[in-house]
Every structure is written in C-alpha cells, then in structure tokens.
Amino acid sequence: xxxxxxxxxxxxxxxxxxxxxxxxxxxxxxxxxxxxxxxxxxxxxxxxxxxxxxxxxxxxxxxxxxxxxxxxxxxxxxxxxxxxxxxxxxxxxxxxxxxxxxxxxxxxxxxxxxxxxxxxxxxxxxxxxxxxxxxxxxxxxxxxxxxxxxxxxxxxxxxxxxxxxxxxxxxxxxxxxxxxxxxxxxxxxxxxxxxxxxxxxxxxxxxxxxxxxxxxxxxxxxxxxxxxxxxxxxxxxxxxxxxxxxxxxxxxxxxxxxxxxxxxxxxxxxx
Amino acid sequence: xxxxxxxxxxxxxxxxxxxxxxxxxxxxxxxxxxxxxxxxxxxxxxxxxxxxxxxxxxxxxxxxxxxxxxxxxxxxxxxxxxxxxxxxxxxxxxxxxxxxxxxxxxxxxxxxxxxxxxxxxxxxxxxxxxxxxxxxxxxxxxxxxxxxxxxxxxxxxxxxxxxxxxxxxxxxxxxxxxxxxxxxxxxxxxxxxxxxxxxxxxxxxxxxxxxxxxxxxxxxxxxxxxxxxxxx
Numbered sequence: 336x337x338x339x340x341x342x343x344x345x346x347x348x349x350x351x352x353x354x355x356x357x358x359x360x361x362x363x364x365x366x367x368x369x370x371x372x373x374x375x376x377x378x379x380x381x382x383x384x385x386x387x388x389x390x391x392x393x394x395x396x397x398x399x400x401x402x403x404x405x406x407x408x409x410x411x412x413x414x415x416x417x418x419x420x421x422x423x424x425x426x427x428x429x430x431x432x433x434x435x436x437x438x439x440x441x442x443x444x445x446x447x448x449x450x451x452x453x454x455x456x457x458x459x460x461x462x463x464x465x466x467x468x469x470x471x472x473x474x475x476x477x478x479x480x481x482x483x484x485x486x487x488x489x490x491x492x493x494x495x496x497x498x499x500x501x502x503x504x505x506x507x508x509x510x511x512x513x514x515x516x517x518x519x520x521x522x523x524x525x526x527x528x529x530x531x532x533x534x535x536x537x538x539x540x541x542x543x544x545x546x547x548x549x550x551x552x553x554x555x556x557x558x559x560x561x562x563x564x565x566x567x568x569x570x571x572x573x574x575x576x577x578x579x580x581x582x583x584x585x586x587x588x589x590x591x592x593x594x595x596x597x598x599x600x601x602x603x604x605x606x
Numbered sequence: 607x608x609x610x611x612x613x614x615x616x617x618x619x620x621x622x623x624x625x626x627x628x629x630x631x632x633x634x635x636x637x638x639x640x641x642x643x644x645x646x647x648x649x650x651x652x653x654x655x656x657x658x659x660x661x662x663x664x665x666x667x668x669x670x671x672x673x674x675x676x677x678x679x680x681x682x683x684x685x686x687x688x689x690x691x692x693x694x695x696x697x698x699x700x701x702x703x704x705x706x707x708x709x710x711x712x713x714x715x716x717x718x719x720x721x722x723x724x725x726x727x728x729x730x731x732x733x734x735x736x737x738x739x740x741x742x743x744x745x746x747x748x749x750x751x752x753x754x755x756x757x758x759x760x761x762x763x764x765x766x767x768x769x770x771x772x773x774x775x776x777x778x779x780x781x782x783x784x785x786x787x788x789x790x791x792x793x794x795x796x797x798x799x800x801x802x803x804x805x806x807x808x809x810x811x812x813x814x815x816x817x818x819x820x821x822x823x824x825x826x827x828x829x830x831x832x833x834x835x836x837x838x
Contacts, residue, residue, distance in 0.1 A: 347687060350678075
C-alpha cells in the first residue's frame with residue numbers, strides 16, 4: 336500500500352518489532368553503517384581508536400580506555416572517549432575505526448533505549464550482549480575492507496548479582512570473559528599486565544588502579560596507545576558499573592589514581 | 607445492478623465523528639496537568655502492564671484514550687519517529703510540536719480516507735526548562751490539534767472533569783497537589799458524591815524537569831499513595 340502524503344509511513348506503524356536497527360533496515364537501510372556499500376579503491380588514513388581494558392571486581396565491572404586515536408603514524412586525537420555508557424547498567428568500549436566505532440556506540444545506545452521504551456522493560460544482560468553481536472556481524476563487510484570495529488561490553492547482571500564481560504570478533508562471535516579482558520592494538524601488553532595484577536573480588540578503588548596500570552603498560556610498548564598526560568591533565572576514561580548503575584570516574588579521582596600508579600612505577604625503577 | 611445510496615459529505619463526516627466520539631467516551635479519562643517541576647499524567651487503569659501513558663523521548667511523553675490497539679500503534683510510531691529524528695540530527699532537535707504534527711496528519715488522513723476513523727484521542731507533552739516553556743498538545747480523532755496550557759482532560763466524561771480541574775487548578779502547584787487534583791477529578795461524578803480511587807487502580811507518571819536527560823518517570827503505587835496522603 337503506498338504511503339499517503341503527510342501520514343506517518345507504514346514502516347512506522349508496523350507492529351511487532353522493538354528493535355531500532357531492524358526498524359531502520361526496513362525504513363531506510365542507507366542510514367545503517369552496513370547499508371552503505373563501499374566502492375573499490377584505496378582507503379585514506381582515518382583515525383583508529385586503540386586499547387580498552389575491562390575487569391570484574393567485587394561489585395561489578397570496571398572498564399577503562401586510553402584517550403589516543405591514530406591515523407597511520409599521526410596522532411589524530413589526544414582526547415577521544417572510547418568508553419561509553421550503553422544504558423544504565425552496562426558500558427561499551429570500542430577499538431577500531433573511530434568514526435564507525437562511535438556510530439556503533441550511538442546506535443547500540445539507541446537500540447537499548449528504544450527497546451526499553453517500546454517494551455516497557457529492560458533487556459537482560461545476555462540479550463544486550465547478543466544484540467551487540469548481531470550489530471558487529473552486520474559490519475563484517477566493512478571489516479573485510481579494512482574498517483573493523485571491535486567492542487568490549489561489560490555490565491551488571493541483576494539476576495546474578497555480579498558484573499560480566501563480553502568480547503567479540505568481527506564475525507559477530509560473542510565470548511564471555513571470566514575475569515578480565517582487553518581489546519585494541521595495545522591489548523597484548525594490557526592483558527599481560529592484568530594477568531599479574533588482577534585478584535578475585537578486588538575492591539572498586541583497587542580495580543580502577545589495576546585498569547590504569549594495564550593502560551600505562553600498554554602505552555609503554557604500543558605507540559598507538561596514549562598514557563596519562565600529566566601536562567595537559569588528560570586521564571584515561573574509566574567507568575564503573577555496579578548495582579547502582581553506570582558511573583564515570585571523575586577527573587579529580589583519576590588524578591589521584593594516576594599519581595599512585597606513577598609513584599609505584601618510580602619505586603620499581605629505583606630498585 | 608443496485609445503485610448505492612447518495613450520502614452527503616456532511617452526513618458522512620458527521621457519522622464518522624459520532625462513531626469515533628462514542629468509542630472514545632466509553633473509556634476512562636486521562637488527565638495531563640502541569641505542576642511547578644514538570645507535567646503529571648494520571649488515569650484510572652487497573653492493568654499494570656497495558657499502559658495508557660508512555661515515554662516518547664528525553665523530555666516528551668504521550669497519553670491516550672480510546673481503543674488500545676490503535677493508540678498503542680501510534681505510540682510505537684511516535685517512539686520510532688522521535689528516535690529516528692534524534693539519530694539523524696541531534697537529541698535536542700526532537701520536539702513535541704513536530705511529533706504532534708505527524709500525529710495530526712496521520713489521524714486526519716485516516717479520518718477522511720479510510721472507512722473507519724481511529725477511535726483515539728492523544729496528548730503529547732514536552733517539559734521545558736521553566737513552567738512557561740512546557741508544551742501540551744491535544745490531538746483529536748479527526749486530526750485537529752490544540753495547544754493547551756495548564757491541563758488537558760481526555761476521554762470518558764471529559765467535560766465534567768474539565769470543570770472540576772478548572773475549579774481546582776492553581777499556578778505553581780506542587781506534584782502532590784497536582785496528582786491529588788487529577789485523581790479528585792477522575793473520581794468526580796457531576797453533582798453526585800465523588801468516588802474514591804485506590805492508588806493501586808491508578809497509573810501515574812511524570813515528566814520531571816529536574817531530572818537530567820530522560821525526564822519521564824512512572825510513580826509506583828506506594829509513591830502515589832504518599833502523594834495523595836500529602837496532597838489531601
């Protein structure tokens with residue numbers, strides 16, 4: 336049936352779907368990242384975001400990301416934010432092509448809010464993680480052309496009363512991580528660091544410090560990961576998700592954490 | 607071959623309007639009322655799952671009376687419309703006025719072109735930074751829109767309830783006062799003794815201007831009971 340002028344189009348009033356992504360796919364697929372075919376040719380250098388770490392602690396999950404974006408050997412941004420709230424009880428961190436990654440975050444946030452408004456209920460943490468897997472899989476075509484985006488997802492599972500972490504691969508594989516995980520170019524070094532510093536049931540403050548330690552270790556060996564910038568006072572983005580919801584750790588608290596991490600490293604050097 | 611009877615356009619529209627009006631008057635009323643820190647919505651609704659009041663966007667909410675399946679469809683369309691607009695432009699570019707226009711066009715088109723009009727009446731409200739910046743739009747089954755101040759009553763014996771609201775409404779009322787007034791109006795019966803409505807039978811929600819970003823909040827039964835006790 337053709338749409339009558341002025342009236343809300345039929346795709347708006349079709350019942351039975353609480354997904355914003357599915358709605359976009361039926362209404363106007365060109366608005367979706369996966370809906371845009373790319374012509375053949377060389378891709379100009381575009382900003383890439385790098386290292387994200389996440390770890391479970393006593394109350395939930397801590398997620399942290401450095402602030403650097405690189406385009407080739409250039410530093411494209413010193414203060415990009417790569418850890419975002421997905422909804423009130425979960426956080427998403429992103430590594431990969433910055434433009435598409437930020438669009439994925441925006442779309443995922445909207446997807447969760449849209450479901451919540453239409454259904455009047457919040458998705459389960461597994462439901463959210465699966466939804467994100469579908470969206471990552473939708474970007475497989477772009478990933479094959481060199482525009483990969485890899486998220487790290489963490490949240491508080493109210494049914495289990497604990498934090499959980501999920502990692503992904505470009506084909507949409509979803510893997511639950513038991514204790515901690517890192518993604519992005521500096522992830523190898525960050526993972527090594529996490530392995531040595533993480534303990535079960537860490538208190539929140541210690542968990543934040545471990546996350547910053549891991550990022551500093553990544554920045555030490557990976558040129559695409561930026562460490563804390565003491566001159567400009569640019570700190571990593573750190574978020575805590577527990578039973579009270581998502582909380583971004585403030586700059587004053589982070590300055591203290593960075594100072595402690597710095598002091599610990601100096602002590603190690605002098606030995 | 608039999609010839610169809612001639613029906614004048616006046617008669618046709620009048621029949622449709624009567625049909626829609628009857629359907630809407632059968633349901634229970636919804637009251638939308640402004641208070642000092644936002645806009646409150648109240649209706650008698652024993653179901654905790656089938657809502658008549660809903661969040662649309664950060665500062666925008668929706669209330670409806672009439673046939674559930676028809677307004678539920680419009681509610682979902684409104685959320686899709688608002689989310690798409692916010693995604694394409696910016697969250698601050700989603701307005702109640704644009705949404706009310708889209709609803710008005712839809713209701714109007716259905717009223718004139720389809721065999722059955724939608725038996726619904728809607729209110730779209732947007733909370734502003736101050737009470738003066740609040741907007742409440744009321745939409746009728748035929749697509750007519752009105753920009754309301756202070757309060758809106760829809761469905762059921764809307765005329766009687768409006769008179770009760772007129773009597774009780776004061777500028778700068780607090781939430782307790784606004785909800786108590788709305789519930790008193792919902793229970794009023796013209797000249798008869800007003801009915802007392804139990805908090806468990808009420809669906810109450812607010813757009814609270816003091817909340818960051820998403821202003822919509824449903825009030826639970828115990829919160830409603832406290833408000834009614836304080837406002838009485």
